[in-house]
Every structure is written in C-alpha cells, then in structure tokens.
Ligand SMILES: Nc1nc2c(ncn2[C@@H]2O[C@H](COP(=O)(O)OP(=O)(O)OP(=O)(O)O)[C@@H](O)[C@H]2O)c(=O)[nH]1
C-alpha cells in the first residue's frame with residue numbers, strides 16, 4: 001500500500017480521458033477514487049454533489065460488496081450498479097487500487113456506459129502508472 | 132493510502148479512530164466537527180443504527196492549513212467498535228495512514244480494550260501493516276467519570292495493558308467535554324503527515340535511483 005502522487009499534468013490527462021469517454025455521452029458525473037476513498041479526479045456536475053462523501057461511500061460500498069462476494073464464494077463483483085428513479089450509478093474497479101464512479105440519468109443507456117467504461121479502463125491504468 | 136496532489140499542492144491522509152464499542156470514537160468526531168469553523172471542515176458523514184451505534188463508519192474531512200506550502204487535508208474515520216463488526220472495521224482500515232486508539236477507562240471494559248487492540252493488530256496484518264510501524268496515539272477516554280465515583284482503570288493499568296511495548300504517546304481525555312480531543316488530534320496529525328511525507332520522499336529518492344516503488 002503506497003502513496004499515490006498525482007501531478008497537475010496527470011490530473012489533466014485523467015480528466016481528459018473521463019471527458020472523452022464519459023462526459024461526451026452526457027453522464028452527469030464521473031469520479032475516480034483510490035481504495036481509501038480519496039477523490040483523485042472528478043468531472044461533470046461536481047458543484048451539485050458532495051464528492052468527498054460520495055467517494056468515501058462508494059469505496060466502502062465496493063469494499064463491502066467484495067467481502068460479500070467472498071463469503072458466498074464468488075470471486076468478485078467487479079461492477080456495481082444501482083438504479084434510481086432518474087439517476088443511476090455505476091461503480092467499477094480500475095486495476096487493483098482504484099474505483100471509477102459514474103452517475104447518469106435514464107436518458108443514457110446502461111449498455112453505453114458499460115462499453116465506455118470498459119474502453120477507458122486501460123487508458124486510466126496506463127496514465128495512473130506513468131512515472 | 133495517502134494521496135498527494137501536486138496540482139492542488141495538497142496531501143490527503145486517512146486517520147482512523149479505533150477502539151471497542153462505546154469507547155467514544157464518534158464523540159471525538161462530533162466534538163471536532165462542532166469546534167472547527169466551517170471553512171476548515173467538510174460534511175460529517177455518519178452511518179449509524181438506531182441508538183447511536185456506528186454501523187459502518189463516520190467520516191469528517193478537515194483541513195489543517197498549510198505546512199511548507201502544502202495543504203494538509205485529513206479524513207477522520209471511526210470504525211464500529213462492537214465485536215461482531217470485525218469485517219467492517221477491516222474495510223474502514225483500507226488505506227489507513229494513522230490510528231487513534233480510543234480506550235474506555237471504565238474498569239469493566241478492560242477486556243474489551245485489550246480485545247480491540249488485538250483485533251486492530253490482526254486487521255492491519257491483513258494489509259501487511261504492523262502496529263509498531265504505523266503512526267499511533269492512545270486516548271484514554273471518559274476520565275471525567277472519576278468524579279461520579281465510577282470504577283475506572285488507572286493510567287498505569289491502561290498503559291500496562293495496551294501500550295507497554297508500543298510506547299506510543301497517550302492522552303487522557305473526556306471527549307464528551309472536549310478534554311484531550313484536540314491534543315490527540317494534533318499529535319496524530321503531526322505523526323501521520325511526517326510519516327506520509329517521509330514515505331513520499333523515500334519513493335522519490337528510490338525513483339531517482341531507478342527504483343520501482
Ligand atoms: N462520561 C463520558 N461519556 C462519554 C465520553 N465519551 C463518550 N461518552 C459516551 O459514551 C457513549 C458512546 O460514545 P460513542 O462516541 O457513540 O462511542 P463509539 O466509540 O463511537 O461506539 P461504537 O460506534 O459502538 O463503536 C455515548 O453515550 C457518549 O456520550 C466521555 O469522555 N465521558
């Protein structure tokens with residue numbers, strides 16, 4: 001368990017990746033967090049939501065679900081999805097140490113979000129591991 | 132796992148308040164929340180069952196201001212102390228940078244304090260962290276109850292039970308009245324920031340030498 005260090009340049013890069021794949025299809029919010037629940041980058045309507053609390057809760061939620069998976073003998077639930085009346089939330093593991101949270105409305109099909117997240121995963125990982 | 136954001140010149144550290152059920156962990160956070168001006172704190176997030184027992188965690192983000200030009204941000208977490216929440220405590224410890232162990236001074240809670248410290252040790256071991264290595268501060272809470280003639284453990288007993296080998300700093304406290312709360316926070320912050328900074332500098336140095344950390 002190390003220390004994550006992000007530079008301005010790296011943040012810009014990460015944000016660009018999120019914007020290219022997710023903001024571009026109209027998601028309300030995308031937040032990349034570390035396993036401790038720290039927010040690394042966020043993009044979208046971040047003024048309207050307490051992203052610090054959201055990051056902590058999403059990390060905890062993910063951790064709890066992973067433990068439940070273990071208890072029932074499932075390897076891992078690598079994706080979490082909650083459906084609301086108008087807002088939906090999609091939470092995915094990015095590599096071993098990071099989590100991506102995406103919030104989007106009913107206007108955007110879940111399949112599209114899934115596809116985009118799948119596509120950007122490796123890009124995020126590459127950028128995160130760059131020195 | 133500390134997060135250092137060179138863009139915003141910010142260090143984020145995670146500090147966890149650990150200890151047996153009802154020792155006063157949540158009370159510490161509430162006191163800090165009420166005493167710190169809004170400018171320096173975020174929202175207090177609590178997940179509790181009815182009757183004020185913590186179910187998952189409490190979280191209070193606070194801003195310590197600048198040290199050497201870097202903004203120091205702390206995420207203060209509490210764990211649920213009741214013994215059956217072991218798995219949950221382990222989750223909250225994920226990425227921890229510093230620990231406050233809040234012990235209950237009530238004599239009848241003696242075993243619970245010891246059990247909780249062992250539980251902490253075991254949970255940390257699963258993340259390959261040793262209690263001896265991570266910043267740690269003890270808080271012996273509820274000292275005010277001495278006036279109510281309730282049997283309390285003496286400081287010597289608490290030290291002997293919990294801190295004999297660790298020799299971490301300790302503070303006497305009455306968290307409900309705010310006594311000792313900021314002293315504890317100050318000490319753990321200082322140690323944690325130092326620890327995180329040292330790890331970071333070490334990483335930088337080994338990178339410069341072509342290390343892979
Ligand atoms: N007399 C006295 N009571 C205290 C003190 N600190 C906490 N309490 C009381 O002890 C009880 C438990 O405090 P909490 O802060 O909820 O305990 P906790 O450690 O968060 O408990 P869990 O969430 O179950 O792990 C509450 O009724 C507090 O008011 C103190 O310094 N003196």
Ligand SMILES: [Mg+2]
Nearest residue numbers: 156157184185
């Ligand atoms: Mg509590």
